[in-house]
Amino acid sequence: MRQSACINTLIRRRDNASEPKITDSISPKEASPTLSRLGFLVALGFLRLTSVLPLRLLHWIGGGLGWLFAVIPNRSAATTRRNIAACFPALSSAEQESLARQSLKGMVCTGLEMGKAWILPIEGTLAQVTEVEGLAALQAAAKAGEGVILLAPHLGNWEIFGYFACEGIASNFMYQPPKNPQMDALLRGVRAKSGIQLAPTNRKGVAILLGALQKGELVGVLPDQxxxxxxxxxxxxxxxxxxxxxxxxxxxxxxxxxVFCGFAQRLPKGKGFKVIVHEADAGIYDKDLGASAAAINRSVERCVRLAPEQYQWEYKRFRRQPDDSAFY
Structure with a gap:
């Protein structure tokens, strides 16, 4: 059964599923068909290196590599330009191109920042956040045991945002493991360091999320996939x-x-991140799924407009069209 069909079934009928065990092992001993042990060690070494380099230096490097992405023809740049042209038609061609180049630089910066999110101890990761806006309302709702749904779009650095926003809160996120078992072990360990519980992207996982909400816990969702x-x-x-x-x-x-929506905005000159949280559009609670989905997108759009250059415009968000036409 496909994941979404399972979701629809489970919303009507709970599955008596237990929560998956989380391991923090990062051992690269298992062979992988998609990534060699050597390749994994190189990636791990890169993450460890970037974890100790200053943010300002990482962003300087990201700016240079992002410039290359902008001038050399590639799929990410083409998708970014197409999305920006469609979503910001009021901008001039020059303004759209400027936004696209900033976005491609941000794309690289996000990758370079992952060492800060994945390798540093949780205290070091949380220390990357230097400004906070609106988080108190989410924390109050969680403390009251109301159950919280946190929308975390692909904006700014969503990994750092998740760790900071969920600090001290019983939290659950759906997780689809990568094919490489070594990388899977690494990412599970990363999530475990902050106490975030992982739910598989299937019927069992949806049951875990439903149970978490009933217990007054937080459920995290990436709403723009x-x-x-x-x-x-x-x-x-x-x-x-x-x-x-x-x-x-x-x-x-x-x-x-x-329901809340938020992100970690990258600050200039390597000054860290600003966590911004808003209460989501009230239309999310509409029983009409179309109206609710529109409210979700409005909530995401509100965040994106605060830092459009930091959104993941290289993702083919509009690849499915109602008339099956080709958007890209």
Whole structure:
């Protein structure tokens, strides 16, 4: 059964599934068909190196590599330009190109920052955040045991955002493991360092999320990924039709959870990150899935407009169209 079909079934009928065990092992002993042991060690070494380099230096390097992405023809640059042209039609061609180049630089910076999120002890990761706005409301809702749904779009550094926003809160995120077992072990260890519980992207995982909300815990969702056929509806996003997941909408209709949306904005001159959290658009609680999905996208769009150059525009968000036409 496909993931989205499982989700729809489970919203109506809970599965008696237990929570998956999290391991913090980072041993690269297992062979992988997609990434050699040597390749994994190189990647791990790179992450460890970038974890100790100053943010300002990483962003300087990211600016240079991002410039190369902008001038050398490649798929990421083409998708970025297409998305920006569609979502910001009021900008001139020069302004769209400037935003695209800034976005490509941000894309590289995000990759270079992952050492700070994945390798440093949790205290070091949390220390990357130097400014906070709006988080108190989320913390109060979590403390009251109301159940919280946190929308974390691919904006700024979503890894650092997740760790900071969920600090001290019982939290659960869906997790689809990579094919490489060594990288899977690394990422599980990364999540475990902050106490975040992982739920598989299947029927069992949805049951875990439902149970977490009923216990008044936090459930984290990445709201801007294109779902499978049964798991989404079309809704407006920056004036374009975007196939949007209904999982969040269905979760929001179970009990009385509070829904928030936020991100970690990259600050200039390597001064760290500013965590920004907003209460999501009230339309999310609408029982009509289309209206709820539109509210989710409005919540994401509100965040993106605060730092459009830091959004993941290289992702093919509009690859599914209502008339099956080719957007890209």
């Amino acid at each position: 294109v779902p499978t056929d049964e798991g989404g509806v079309y809704a407006d996003f920056f004036g374009e039709s975007a196939f949007t997941m209904t999982l969040t909408s269905r979760l929001a209709q179970r009990g009385t959870p509070r």
